[in-house]
Amino acid sequence: MQIATFNINGIKARIETLLAWLDDAAPDVAVLQEIKSADDAFPRGMIEDKGYTVEIHGQKGFNGVAILSKLPLEDVTRGLPGDDGDEQARWIEATVMGARPVRVCGLYLPNGNPAPGPKYDYKLNWMDRLRARAQALLAAEEPALMAGDYNVIPQAEDAARPEKWEEDALFLYDTRAAFRRILNLGFTDAFRAVEPAPGHYSFWDYQRGAWDRNDGIRIDHVLMTPQCADLLTGARIERDLRGREKPSDHVPVWVEMDA
């Protein structure tokens, strides 16, 4: 089973890119972030025509996540537990019914800038809720993964120029500490499990020629429970997509599992 997470930066702006990518790369499951679309405005039919089941947790204009799957999906839920007043569409879950069922969570973690401030408070609070959900996934002792745009640079080696991110909400100490707190529960960063070297990024800013200078950061991650990590056979970042026409500022991060 091949699963990719991809922040597409707007489904309306990226639909042709997405359809071509589904044809070429053919993920079994694609976890999408920043669809920036309400459920009823999402071009569901064009994706279903390619053999995908489509589950959406959308929001007009901002945020929004989705799961596309060639395999059947069961028990779909929307929204991260822990705050009934949270209006932002950043979390969706479904069980992918392959040879071995895998609980797949798609997430778009808040950016948090400027920090300090209310947006950063929201980010840290959201990460607390994420940790609670992660603990529940561990307690189930089943294969489960949390894939998406974490807006977290875990370590200095995950940025081309870490010094310029020191005061940024993606790299502040409290951000990295909250991320480690989740990892330390017993999760595996799938990409890091197979690629220890620095210099692998999943995002390059549109500005300042960041792509041409390879001034990137690794902020899109797949975290796995032990039962899921045991099935892991590979992970990679599809870097080339950033250099194509009309790209998203993020590229897909892939995991392959014996499931």
Added chain:
DNA sequence: ATGCCTCCCCGAGGGAGA
């Protein structure tokens, strides 16, 4: 660089992203 792109809202120019 408190913003050099690009997206969304809509139908101008501002908010958001990271």
